Amino acid sequence: MTIEGTPVTVESVREVGPGTVALELETPEGFDALPGQFVLLRAVPGAENQTSGDHDEDDIVMRHYTLSSPAVGETFEITVGIDPDGDLSPWLADLEGGETVHIEGPFGTITYEGDEDVVAVAGGPGVGPAVSIAQAAHESGHDAVVVYQDDEPAHVDRLEALEDAGADVVILEADDSDGLAEAIESHRTDGQLYAFGFEDFVRFVADTIDEDGGDSDEALIENFG
Numbered sequence: 001m002t003i004e005g006t007p008v009t010v011e012s013v014r015e016v017g018p019g020t021v022a023l024e025l026e027t028p029e030g031f032d033a034l035p036g037q038f039v040l041l042r043a044v045p046g047a048e049n050q051t052s053g054d055h056d057e058d059d060i061v062m063r064h065y066t067l068s069s070p071a072v073g074e075t076f077e078i079t080v081g082i083d084p085d086g087d088l089s090p091w092l093a094d095l096e097g098g099e100t101v102h103i104e105g106p107f108g109t110i111t112y113e114g115d116e117d118v119v120a121v122a123g124g125p126g127v128g129p130a131v132s133i134a135q136a137a138h139e140s141g142h143d144a145v146v147v148y149q150d151d152e153p154a155h156v157d158r159l160e161a162l163e164d165a166g167a168d169v170v171i172l173e174a175d176d177s178d179g180l181a182e183a184i185e186s187h188r189t190d191g192q193l194y195a196f197g198f199e200d201f202v203r204f205v206a207d208t209i210d211e212d213g214g215d216s217d218e219a220l221i222e223n224f225g
Contacts, residue, residue, distance in 0.1 A: 003042050003044065003051070003055060003060055003102045004042060004102065004104070005040065005042050005103050005104040006028045006102060006103055006104070007100050007101070007102050008025050008026040008027075008100065008101060008102070008103055009025070009099070010023055010025060010026075010095050010098065010100070010101060011025065011026055011075050011097055012024045012097045013092070013095050013096065016079065016157075017154025017155060017156065018152040019081060020079060020080065020081050020154040021082065021092070022068060022077050022078070022079050022080070023077065023078050023079075023092060023095070024077050025076055025101070025103065026075060027074055027076055031076075031105075032072065032106075033067055033105070033106035034106075034111035034112060035067060035070055035071075035111065035129065035133045035136045036066070036110045036111040036112050036132075036194065036222070037066070037105065037106040037108040037110075038064050038065060038067065038107055038108050038129075039064070039067070039103045039104065039106055040063075040064055040104040040105055041062065041063055041064075041078070041088075041103050042060055042061070042101070042102040042103070043060070043062075043091070043101045043102065044059045045061060045087060045088055045091035047059070050100040050101060051100055061087045061088040062088075063088050063089075064107075065080060065128075066078070066079075066108075066128050066129040066196070066222070067106070067128070068131060068132045068155070069132055070132045070133075070135040070139060071136065071139075077132075078128070079125070079127070079128035079155070080093065081124070081125045081154075108222070110194065110221075110222050112133040112136055114136055114137070114139075114140035114142070116137075116142060116191060116192050117137065117143040117191030117192070118134060118137045118142065118143075118144050118193075119147070119187050119188060119190050119191045119193045120133045120144065120145065120146050121146075121147045121148075121183075121184060121193065121194065121195040121205050122146065122147070122148045122149070122195075122196050123148075123149050123195075123198060124149070124150050124174075124198065125197070125198075125224060126148075126195070126197040126222070126224065127148055127150065127154050127196075129222065130148065130194065130196055131146065131155050131158050131159060131162070133194055134162055135162060138162060138167060142191070143190065143191060144162065144167040144168075144191070145167065145168040145170075145191065146162065146167060146168070146169045146170070147172070147180070147187065148169070148172070149173070149174055149176065149180050149197075149201070150171075150172075150174060153171055159171070168187065170183045177204070180204065180205075180208070181208045184205060184208045184209065185212045188212065189214075192220065194219070194220045194222075195219060195220070195221045195222070196222045196224070197222075197223075197224060198223070198224050199223050199224075199225060202222070202224075205221065206221060
């Protein structure tokens with residue numbers, strides 16, 4: 001069967017942290033995405049020809065990935081955490097550029113339109129959208145805060161560049177719940193708060209906002225499941 005979605009070229013793959021790569025993808029015609037949105041990527045890992053119609057349905061693997069580039073031009077970026085036992089991410093990480101994958105989207109209503117200061121709180125793979133929103137805010141002339149919890153942080157070069165440009169960047173160990181709560185309490189009113197991460201992480205963020213006298217319903221929270 002034919003793989004659904006729009007075929008796009010993988011322009012490049014680069015390592016951006018331990019067990020993490022960023023894929024630069026060709027932007028298809030009519031694709032207009034904002035920081036915070038995501039795409040559905042489909043591929044048949046190991047198949048040389050990703051566009052032919054002779055694939056078995058069971059061989060097609062699909063995953064959602066949030067954009068990690070602050071804007072969409074001729075290309076856009078997604079960040080992929082590599083699961084050594086995964087069906088798709090190890091194959092994506094081994095690509096060299098020039099290959100084809102299929103995408104659908106963009107999807108998602110949690111977006112940044114360059115109109116206000118931001119506080120981007122990220123757990124693990126949430127760093128991709130968090131850094132894209134913070135960078136987009138800075139490029140739009142707004143202030144940005146990034147609070148990032150991960151034992152093996154990714155996109156450190158971009159985070160350091162943001163910090164050098166005046167952004168507040170807080171990087172915490174994965175088990176530092178007290179530090180995470182303190183950072184949220186210190187910065188939650190510094191801009192529109194975004195949070196990206198798995199369920200336990202974003203629930204902690206929401207609970208901390210509420211316990212500190214804020215309203216978590218006003219935060220823009222993306223639960224990765």
